[in-house]
Amino acid sequence: MTTRNQQLFEQAKTVIPGGVNSPVRAFGSVGGVPRFIRRAEGAHVWDEDGVQYIDYVGSWGPAIVGHAHPEVVEAVRAAALDGLSFGAPTAAEVAIAEEIVKLMPSVEQVRLVSSGTEATMSAIRLARGFTGRDTIIKFEGCYHGHSDSLLVKAGSGLLTFGNPSSAGVPADFSKHTLVLPFNDTAALTETFARIGDRIACVILEPIAGNMNMVQPDAEFVRQLRALTQQHGSVLIYDEVMTGFRVALGGAQSLHGITPDLTTMGKVIGGGMPLAAFGGRKDIMACISPLGGVYQAGTLSGNPVAVAAGLKTLEIIQRPGFYEQLSQHTRLLCAGLEAAAQQAGITFSSQSLGGMFGLYFAERVPASYADMLASHTDQFKRFFHGMLKRQVAFGPSAFEACFVSAAHTEAHIQATVDAAATVFAEMAQG
C-alpha cells in the first residue's frame, strides 16, 4: 500500500527539485521515503500518515524549548495580530539585541538577519571590509551556510587555495578561501607563519555539528585566538548551531574564548526565520549605514520572528533550564552506549547541553578524517530501525542531534528501549 508520505514525495518531486526545500530532508544518505511532517508538539512530530515520533531533529536545532511551546506560540500570535512586517525599526528588535548582548559578552553590537547563511556571509564581508584583506580560512567538515565563499573544499596541499564544493561557484571566489584540517594546530600555525598578514578572518564551528558533533581541543582554540590576534585577523565563532544550545553563553563560554565576531541563528528564532551576527563595536561600526560594508534585508528583524526569539530566550534563562537539558541529554547518550555495549555493537557518543553526537566508532571523532573513518553504513541500519520504532534522528551520519526541554526521562527510556532492540537486530547481521 502506498503511504501518504510516499504519495506526497512523488507529488513533490514533480514541482520541487528532489521533492524537498533543503537537500538533507530527501533522505539521500539513508535511503527511503522522507516523512512529511504534519504537526509537532513538545518532544514529538507527527507525519502525514498520522505516525507519532519522538523527535531528536528539533528542526535542526531551533526547537530547544520543545515544539510549539504554548508561550512561544502565544507570543507569535500576539505579534502577528499587530502586523506581520513593517520594514521599519521596532522596540522588540532593541529588546532582543539587548538580550543577546547581555548573554554573549563578546557581542557588543548585533545586527539581525533571517538565516544563518546570511549571518555568516555578512560576517565575512564585514571582516574583509574591516581588515581590507581578501583571504579567509575555514575548516574541513565545518558548514557555514551556502554562500559562495564558503562552499569550498580543501585544495591539494595545505597552502593550496580551495576548490568549489558546489557547481556554480566560480573558482575566482573559492581561490580566496583556504580550507585547513579541523583541530590541526600545527597546520594552523604553519599557515599563519606563511601568510598570516593576508588573512581577513578565520571562521570556525566552535563545536562542529555538520560533520556530526566534533569538538576541538583546548590548545587548538587557544592557538587560533592567539594567532588571529597577533596577525590582526578577525576570529568568527559561527554559533548558529551552538549558540544558546550547548550552554546559555554558547561554545565561547565553554572555551573561555572571546571571538571578534559571532554568528547566531536557530535557537534565537525559536523556530522562526531569525539569525544574527555581532561582536566588537569597532568592527560592527563598518556596517552600513555607519560604514562602507553594505548589508540589508527586507525582512531583517521581522516582528513575528523576533517575538518567537525573545520568548525563547526568556524561557531558556529560567532556573535549572540547562542543568535539566544537559542531564537528560547525558542520560540519553549513556543509555544508548549501554544498550550498544550489551549487544556488542561498536558505538560511542558525546553531548554538551542539548546537543549530542552518536558514532559507530570506538572513540568519539576529533576531526573530519576520524568521522569519515566511522561506520556510517551501520548508522543507516540504526536510523531506519529507530524510525520504524517511532524515534526520529537526523537522516545522516554526519549530523548532530538535539534534545529539547520537552524531552522527559520517559521519552529517553523509550528511546533507549527501542535502541536496545535495534542494536540486537544489527548484531545478528
Ligand SMILES: Cc1ncc(COP(=O)(O)O)c(C=O)c1O
Ligand atoms: C554552524 C552553521 N552555520 C550556518 C548555518 C546556515 O544556517 P541556515 O540554514 O539558517 O542558513 C548552519 C545550518 O545548519 C550551521 O549549522
